[in-house]
Amino acid sequence: MMVMSDKNAVQPGNPTIAGLALLNALKEADLDHVDALEKRCFDSPWPRDAYARELHNPFSFYKAIRSTEAGKTAGLAPILAYGGCHVLGEDAHIMTVAAHPDYRRCGLAEWIMLALLTDAVERAAAAVHLEARESNRAAIGLYEKLGFEQVGLRRNYYPATRTSPREDAILMTSFNPGPSEQLYEQRDAAARRAQMKLQHATAREKR
């Protein structure tokens, strides 16, 4: 798939990515798409109201990767990935991250995570924390790739769902998310890689 570049994709401080754009702050108007994706990505999805409340939380910020008009014309979903973070003093906490099941392993979650980390550091976070289901190899692999270390375990933290038993949470921390200039570069490089991988994946699918 080749998607044409689109003026809407250009945002200050963000790379111009044909077909995709980083939405720096989720808005109420995006929540139907996020809600639909949340239900596809999680066995125990957050209700739409929880996201609506989070948009008004002064300590939180939520970002998404959306398709531009050119991306939509080329058949991409309106929202391809999203994530959110809280920052309180020097501590940040990743609240959620998810990528559309049709576009996994293209680097979209890595792009979102780096966008969240960049913002967290800009807001003076010195350490970033998160937790993941013990069996969630994809999420743990993503966090390890970004330098998070396992720092503890919270027993039986996750309730049983339709498809998983009750499970422990792995607690992970990034003690040195890096200076914001470096994170900006990493974020922009991740954005370019994701665009390329997505184009290859969708071109393969069409063959």
Ligand SMILES: CC(C)(COP(=O)(O)OP(=O)(O)OC[C@H]1O[C@@H](n2cnc3c(N)ncnc32)[C@H](O)[C@@H]1OP(=O)(O)O)[C@@H](O)C(=O)NCCC(=O)NCCS
């Ligand atoms: C976890 C999740 C967000 C990863 O999204 P993604 O866009 O497919 O991830 P990326 O393509 O950005 O992967 C970045 C890195 O994460 C790791 N990773 C991603 N998926 C993986 C998998 N299935 N197995 C092992 N490692 C994986 C790899 O290190 C990968 O880098 P590489 O492709 O260069 O090897 C996605 O699987 C998802 O939405 N899962 C459901 C929701 C969820 O569990 N969220 C996390 C809650 S804690």
